[in-house]
Amino acid sequence: MLQRFRYGQLSAEEEAVVGQHVNRCGDCQIMLQSVESDAPSWHDLATANQVEGSGYLADKLAALKREVGTPTADAGTNFVGDLEPWLKTDPAKQTLPQIDEFILQQCIGRGGMGAVFLANDTKLARQVALKIMTPGLLADPTAAERFQREARSAAAINHPNVVTIHAVGVHRDLPYLVMELVDGQSLEDRLRIGALPASTWMPIAQQIAEGLSAAHVAGVQHRDVKPANILLQTGTDGVKLTDFGLAKTRDSQTLTRTGFLVGTPEFIAPEQFDPTIGPVDHRSDLFSFGSVLYWMITGQAPFKDDSVLGTLRRVREQPHRPISSMSVDCPEHLAHLVDRLLEKHPARRPQSAADVVRAIAERQPVTELLPAMDLQIETGPPRRSQAVRQGQRRRTTPLGGTMAWAVLLVATILVAVGVFVVTRWGDSRPRVQAFRAESEGIEARIPNRRRSQADQDADRNGDDGTYDVTNTDELIELLDQTADDIRIRVLADELELPTFFLDGRDMHLTAPPELDTRLVFQREDVDERIQVRDASLHLENVMLEFVGPMEPEVDDIDAFMAVVDGEFLAENCSIEMESSATCFLFEGADAELIHCDLHAMDSAAIRWEPQPGSVLRIVNCVMASAIQLVLGEASGDSIVLEHNTFIGEVNFECLDPSSETMHRLTANQNVFAATESMMMCDRGTSSASWLRWTGRANQLPLAILAVQEEEDEDLIEVSTGIESEDPPTWFDDRTSRQEPRLDGRSVETIWEQLDSGEIRPQQLRRSQGDAGDEGEMLIGAIDHFDGG
Amino acid sequence: MTTANSTRVSLVTRLGDHEDHDAWAQFVDIYGPLIYRYGRRRGLQDSDAADLAQDVLREVSQAIVKFQYDPAIGRFRNWLFLIARRVLSRRFRNRDRSFRGSGDTASLQQLQELPDPHAEDLWEVEYRKHLFQWASEQVRSEFSENTWAAFWRTAVEGDSPADVAGALGLRVGSIYVARNRVMRRLRQRIAQVDETLKLE
Numbered sequence: 003m004l005q006r007f008r009y010g011q012l013s014a015e016e017e018a019v020v021g022q023h024v025n026r027c028g029d030c031q032i033m034l035q036s037v038e039s040d041a042p043s044w045h046d047l048a049t050a051n052q053v054e055g056s057g058y059l060a061d062k063l064a065a066l067k068r069e070v071g072t073p074t075a076d077a078g079t080n081f082v083g084d085l086e087p088w089l090k091t092d093p094a095k096q097t098l099p100q101i102d103e104f105i106l107q108q109c110i111g112r113g114g115m116g117a118v119f120l121a122n123d124t125k126l127a128r129q130v131a132l133k134i135m136t137p138g139l140l141a142d143p144t145a146a147e148r149f150q151r152e153a154r155s156a157a158a159i160n161h162p163n164v165v166t167i168h169a170v171g172v173h174r175d176l177p178y179l180v181m182e183l184v185d186g187q188s189l190e191d192r193l194r195i196g197a198l199p200a201s202t203w204m205p206i207a208q209q210i211a212e213g214l215s216a217a218h219v220a221g222v223q224h225r226d227v228k229p230a231n232i233l234l235q236t237g238t239d240g241v242k243l244t245d246f247g248l249a250k251t252r253d254s255q256t257l258t259r260t261g262f263l264v265g266t267p268e269f270i271a272p273e274q275f276d277p278t279i280g281p282v283d284h285r286s287d288l289f290s291f292g293s294v295l296y297w298m299i300t301g302q303a304p305f306k307d308d309s310v311l312g313t314l315r316r317v318r319e320q321p322h323r324p325i326s327s328m329s330v331d332c333p334e335h336l337a338h339l340v341d342r343l344l345e346k347h348p349a350r351r352p353q354s355a356a357d358v359v360r361a362i363a364e365r366q367p368v369t370e371l372l373p374a375m376d377l378q379i380e381t382g383p384p385r386r387s388q389a390v391r392q393g394q395r396r397r398t399t400p401l402g403g404t405m406a407w408a409v410l411l412v413a414t415i416l417v418a419v420g421v422f423v424v425t426r427w428g429d430s431r432p433r434v435q436a437f438r439a440e441s442e443g444i445e446a447r448i449p450n451r452r453r454s455q456a457d458q459d460a461d462r463n464g465d466d467g468t469y470d471v472t473n474t475d476e477l478i479e480l481l482d483q484t485a486d487d488i489r490i491r492v493l494a495d496e497l498e499l500p501t502f503f504l505d506g507r508d509m510h511l512t513a514p515p516e517l518d519t520r521l522v523f524q525r526e527d528v529d530e531r532i533q534v535r536d537a538s539l540h541l542e543n544v545m546l547e548f549v550g551p552m553e554p555e556v557d558d559i560d561a562f563m564a565v566v567d568g569e570f571l572a573e574n575c576s577i578e579m580e581s582s583a584t585c586f587l588f589e590g591a592d593a594e595l596i597h598c599d600l601h602a603m604d605s606a607a608i609r610w611e612p613q614p615g616s617v618l619r620i621v622n623c624v625m626a627s628a629i630q631l632v633l634g635e636a637s638g639d640s641i642v643l644e645h646n647t648f649i650g651e652v653n654f655e656c657l658d659p660s661s662e663t664m665h666r667l668t669a670n671q672n673v674f675a676a677t678e679s680m681m682m683c684d685r686g687t688s689s690a691s692w693l694r695w696t697g698r699a700n701q702l703p704l705a706i707l708a709v710q711e712e713e714d715e716d717l718i719e720v721s722t723g724i725e726s727e728d729p730p731t732w733f734d735d736r737t738s739r740q741e742p743r744l745d746g747r748s749v750e751t752i753w754e755q756l757d758s759g760e761i762r763p764q765q766l767r768r769s770q771g772d773a774g775d776e777g778e779m780l781i782g783a784i785d786h787f788d789g790g
Numbered sequence: 791m792t793t794a795n796s797t798r799v800s801l802v803t804r805l806g807d808h809e810d811h812d813a814w815a816q817f818v819d820i821y822g823p824l825i826y827r828y829g830r831r832r833g834l835q836d837s838d839a840a841d842l843a844q845d846v847l848r849e850v851s852q853a854i855v856k857f858q859y860d861p862a863i864g865r866f867r868n869w870l871f872l873i874a875r876r877v878l879s880r881r882f883r884n885r886d887r888s889f890r891g892s893g894d895t896a897s898l899q900q901l902q903e904l905p906d907p908h909a910e911d912l913w914e915v916e917y918r919k920h921l922f923q924w925a926s927e928q929v930r931s932e933f934s935e936n937t938w939a940a941f942w943r944t945a946v947e948g949d950s951p952a953d954v955a956g957a958l959g960l961r962v963g964s965i966y967v968a969r970n971r972v973m974r975r976l977r978q979r980i981a982q983v984d985e986t987l988k989l990e
Contacts, residue, residue: 010970017967024963031962034951044989046915047922048946059840063822066844067815 008034101173104132104180116149120183123168130168134178146177153179156246159220163213165233165244181244186236189298190229197301200331202239206232207295207336208362209241214291215355218284222246225282227290228269229297268303269293272318272346279318285348288355292343299325299332304344318346335365474498492519492544499523504534504568512542519543525550528560534591537568545576548606552583561587561609572598579606579629592617599624605651607632612639612665621645625652636665643669818847820983824920825874828913832878845877846870865986871913921987925979933972940965941972 006012007020024030099106104121110131116139121132139145150170157167157179169180189206192198198206210232217224224231224246233242271289273279296304304322307313322344325337339361345351352358468489471477478500480490487508499521513519521544523532528551548562561584563570569592579585581604586593590613600608600623610618611634619642627650633641822843829839850873930938936958943949943957944965951969955962973989980987 007966007970010973012970014971017970021963021967024966025961026963031952034962034966044922044945045948047919047989048926048942049919058837059822059826059843062840062844063818066822066847067818 004030004033101132101134101178102171104130106132116178121180123180129183131181131183132178133181134173135176137176140175146172146175149177149179152246153177155220155222156217159217159222159246161213161216162240163209163242164216164246165242184233184235184242184244186234186240188230189232189234189241189294192234193229193298193301198298203295203299203332203336204362205239206234206241206298207339208359209239210243210291210294211355211358211362213241213243214284214287215359217243217246218287218355223282223284224287224290225274226269227287227294229294232294267313267317268297268305270314270317271348273348275314276318279346280348283348284355285351285353288343288351288358289345289348291355291358292340292351295336295340296322296325296344299336299340300328300330333365335361471497474500478502492521493517494519496520496522499532501525501530502532504532504537504539506536508538508540510540510542511544513544515543518545520545520547522547522549523562525562527551531561532563534563534565534568534570536566538571539565539568540571540573541575542573543575545578546572547578548580548583548585550580550583552580561585563587564589565591565593567591567613569593572596574598577601581606581628583607584609584632587611588616588618590616594619595621595623597622599626600629601626602628604628605630610634610636610639610641612636614638616640617642619644623647624649626650628652630655633665639665641665641667643667645670814851816983817850820921820924821850821870822847824917825870827920828874828916829878831912831916834878834881838881842874842878842881845881846874849873849877866984867914867917867987868910871910871917874913918987918989921980921983922976922989925976925983929972929975929979932975933968936960937968937972940968944969945973 003012003020004024007017007024010017012020024034101121103125104123106119106121108120110118110120116133116135118131118133121130122128123130135146135149139149150172153167153170156164157170160166165184166182167179168182171178171180210227214224214227224243226245227243231243231245233244234240235242269290271282271286274282274286293304296302303313305313305316305320307316322341325332325340326334339352339358342350342352343358352361468491469480470491470493471480472492472494474497477490477492477497480488481500481502485507489510490512492511492513495517497519501523511521521541523546525531530550550562562580563585564587566587566589570586570588571594573594573596575595575598577585577598577600579600579602581602584607585602586608588609589611593610594617596619605628607630609632612618614637616636616639618639621642622645625646625648629650629652631652631654633654825843825846826839829842830836834842850870853873933941939958940951940954940960943954944951951962951965954960955965958965960968977989980989
């Protein structure tokens with residue numbers, strides 16, 4: 003007890019009692035003295051700091067506080083926060099800030115995306131609302147472009163129930179838009195005061211539907227229909243929708259900043275966060291519209307839970323409580339309409355806003371106006387073909403990788419990883435769009451990827467176009483017999499791949515999801531290889547294993563698989579590469595690895611010899627242990643790494659960079675947890691840049707990137723988003739001495755287990771759903787920057 | 791349903807919420823002087839060090855909003871150090887470019903290029919000192935003169951509790967009680983800022 007007293011380990015009450023005792027007890031005092039020699043010494047902590055801050059420091063810090071922490075209370079009175087540098091005026095003249103012909107009079111609101119000002123249009127002598135993008139978004143190079151693009155498309159909507167956009171412009175890099183000034187309040191503000199009279203429900207619903215309909219006809223989706231974006235005009239019954247399409251502009255940080263997703267996920271359609279439900283389209287707006295109506299009528303959100311995650315789960319899984327079962331005097335057809343709008347599956351909702359407009363106008367239950375096809379969904383396709391169809395959708399859409407990623411994420415959500423994930427989740431889509439916008443070369447190529455005839459046949463005939471094989475002989479026979487594009491399904495746990503040459507015809511090789519099918523390509527000689535030329539090889543849902551001798555000389559490339567002038571796509575595959583061997587050679591080909599894991603015991607290589615315009619995409623993959631990506635001579639190719647985890651010794655090595663060599667690498671949201679150097683340029687013979695690195699939100703817990711023996715700074719151009727001017731020394735730092743722990747194990751342990759075969763990389767990826775609530779994150783496809 | 795994070799809302803976590811202005815102001819107050827001092831120690835002049843503090847904190851705020859700091863991966867103070875060092879070396883470099891050849895530059899260049907294995911340890915020490923001193927200022931007024939003196943003289947100046955008891959006219963048990971109270975409060979205050987910093 004005395005010990006604990008001495009070390010301050012007692013509760014305050016106990017301590018008081020013991021203290022009083024010690025005050026009286028000589029023995030205790032002596033005993034205490036004897037242990038006092040190891041008294042805590044906070045002496046060093048208290049040593050005076052030699053350097054004291056100056057007035058200059060105080061000024062800087064005060065400015066900094068204003069810059070970031072401008073209280074919202076300032077809104078309405080001042081020109082605020084981070085916009086200040088953009089809105090500088092000459093203080094001597096005492097003028098208000100001006101943007102082009104608009105004089106800003108008052109800040110009337112701030113959102114995650116921008117600030118809205120009451121402004122005077124000096125040319126037309128009228129009051130307008132001017133929304134200017136928040137400078138914070140400039141960190142995302144595509145945000146400004148998206149802001150403008152969306153503003154322009156919204157400007158194309160000309161309808162009394164949509165806030166008119168007068169102009170779109172750019173003021174010193176910051177895009178802005180000029181809108182009609184609506185005198186009134188938002189539906190949200192109005193509902194906070196109290197319920198709206200029942201007589202207003204129909205007119206409001208009607209006008210929202212008409213506004214949405216006009217937008218959808220113009221090809222614009224709102225994506226963020228919620229009471230805050232619905233304006234009720236003062237003095238009239240007019241209703242106007244605002245903030246059209248702008249939700250797309252938002253990036254993760256703004257979602258968090260506004261707290262929209264975190265705070266009010268009640269209005270999101272399920273497919274907006276779970277891509278398995280269906281595509282996000284105009285019908286997503288209709289769902290949100292349904293939630294708005296429900297709230298307006300009943301005073302409560304249809305899906306509401308204590309937590310964001312809980313709410314989203316309800317949105318996705320639980321039926322809402324029908325209005326008809328509540329003590330609300332709501333016209334039956336309106337209640338029915340809301341029920342239909344809130345259908346989980348987009349196909350069961352009214353199919354267009356125009357249908358809704360008619361249903362409201364005619365006070366008819368909306369079903370009677372719907373086409374008969376809608377009912378077909380009720381029975382639904384058979385389960386098996388559903389899986390097939392999903393697979394096809396993934397394969398044929400450029401968003402596939404992200405979708406698969408989001409599906410995983412959804413699974414993880416249910417085990418309570420945390421609110422942060424939700425914000426990630428919400429932004430998966432914008433991110434892909436951003437990526438597509440910023441990599442024009444890629445955008446130009448990927449959507450054009452030709453769908454193989456085999457794919458199309460299969461689409462037409464269901465499973466009929468697919469050949470089932472159970473052993474190698476059948477496969478060989480099949481390859482011999484047919485000369486066309488071919489789809490093969492392997493119905494076996496293991497199948498040995500023969501040496502084959504795919505010349506000018508496409509092949510899709512897959513296995514049923516319930517089988518862990520291993521495809522083993524075992525060669526006796528370095529000359530044996532699988533060759534693909536001017537064709538597409540698509541592997542899906544298989545484990546691919548390369549076994550055999552390596553090339554005798556380093557410079558010989560006797561790859562196990564060589565793809566020349568064609569394309570290679572591996573999706574949901576596990577690839578075990580042979581040690582010290584070049585397993586893949588992509589020569590003038592496009593290659594895409596989506597949702598795969600790659601593993602090698604010892605420095606297996608993927609060799610990338612691109613042509614101008616070639617694209618290598620590695621998305622949502624785990625690259626574990628020792629893999630080298632050898633970048634050959636290139637010009638104008640693109641390498642895209644997104645949402646991957648690199649663990650072990652994963653090198654990106656550049657061979658013989660010449661003055662013509664320049665790879666463009668875009669790396670977003672990867673975890674570089676490799677313990678060896680990620681970037682090496684071991685034979686720097688040229689001072690020209692050989693890699694232009696553009697990255698965003700990557701994590702480098704252990705990585706040392708950019709080791710250059712020649713110490714030539716210019717070999718790698720790095721743009722990280724925050725500090726584009728930084729040369730690659732940035733990557734030399736270890737962000738932490740503490741290893742990231744994955745699934746409770748250290749990276750080191752995982753690596754050892756992978757090497758010993760105790761675990762498979764696949765398990766790393768697949769066990770993500772089990773992420774516990776200790777904040778431990780698993781390595782893998784899920785980006786886990788969000789903290790635990 | 792609660793999130794795993796709910797029990798660990800430290801100052802750094804709160805920074806992620808840009809609406810939390812108090813958190814930001816407090817953050818600037820605590821870490822601004824620390825980074826300033828770090829800059830001074832690395833040879834920056836007054837105004838340059840103040841600029842450094844500003845740049846680093848600005849970067850931190852942006853990075854946190856973008857989730858570039860993950861508490862699961864490393865301690866905040868190591869991460870902060872990393873940013874400080876990076877911004878500092880950028881400053882040196884920029885200066886290098888503009889003043890190439892001057893005598894002053896040579897020394898700066900040396901400073902920059904010198905791999906300093908102790909830099910991070912030094913940072914750790916400075917960090918602890920700084921937070922301790924900051925917390926002391928914060929909680930000092932919560933205690934009476936005697937309570938504070940009992941703590942200060944025994945825990946900081948290393949006097950024996952018996953001596954201090956005599957000097958303050960208190961009994962020795964009360965000295966312990968007082969000392970522990972202050973230490974607890976200091977630890978608690980520090981934990982609100984950085985729960986990973988433990989004062990033993």
